[in-house]
Amino acid sequence: MKTRVVILMVTMLCSLVALAASKPWDGTFAPYTVHYLMYSGQLGDSQPPKRTERRLSFAIQGQLAKEMFDAIGPDLKLACGTTLGMRQRERGDVDCSYDKDEKDPYTCHFGIDLLKGKSMAGATC
Template sequence: MKWPDAGAAAGRFFYIFTQEKYDGKNTNFDSRQQGFCRAGASADVPGRAAVGCNQRAGMKNILIALLFASGLCSFAHAGTKEPWEAHYRPLKGEYLMYSGSLGELQAPTRKDRKVSIRVEGTVAKEMFDSMHPDDKDTCTTAPGHRERTKDGVSCIYDPDTGYACYVGFDLRTGKSIGGSIC
């Protein structure tokens, strides 16, 4: 959200909020006494020079208006973000068409056709980094080997081969399925 003129809006609010006439009788609310002070009444704070109720209420209103204006400016600034452009980037990967299950691969048929897609490199690292934490149970105990799995997406990091992620789809139903097994 972008405010066209947040500074002017805050200035108008500040001007309106600090006016001392609320009910036409020059009546101001005195928060210290939890009541109203009439013009000419004295609600001085002991140990201070004579400060009338109207002056304290006016100072309080100014403080509240300043706090509100600073919050408004912060809100207006928070709404301005750098534009993000979505664009497709090339990726490195492979795919496998099959039927049956990944544990018992068969040739794809007319009624049973699935795909397992493996991506490597930068996209696999980005996916891996987005899926923390590491799985506690992994397919191997090799030093440095790490796995992360979320539903049908699985990613691995192997110090020798780098990052790789797997996704799978049942092409007859369109449902996401696992793309790899141990």
């Protein structure tokens, strides 16, 4: 009897998780964890942010990065820094990669120059 109750509870929980994951679009913002770096200079040679120069680089991983990766395809033929098993996609200042050897295989980067209010690349190759 206890086994049946546990199986029923697990089944109900999985159903709720699946239902939440397939929630129809409702036009509201969704919470998400994002990694960022505020800096001055160039990404490859970044310095602490200054009053006269502030740039922001974002790194996104997980399901949102996968959705972004899928949306901006196709794969680049020759991509800087790619290795065997790695795929790279770029559109404007957004670049996404898929690396099958990583725990979170999808990662996307983009950046903003805060003082100019313009988008920019968020990663080096």
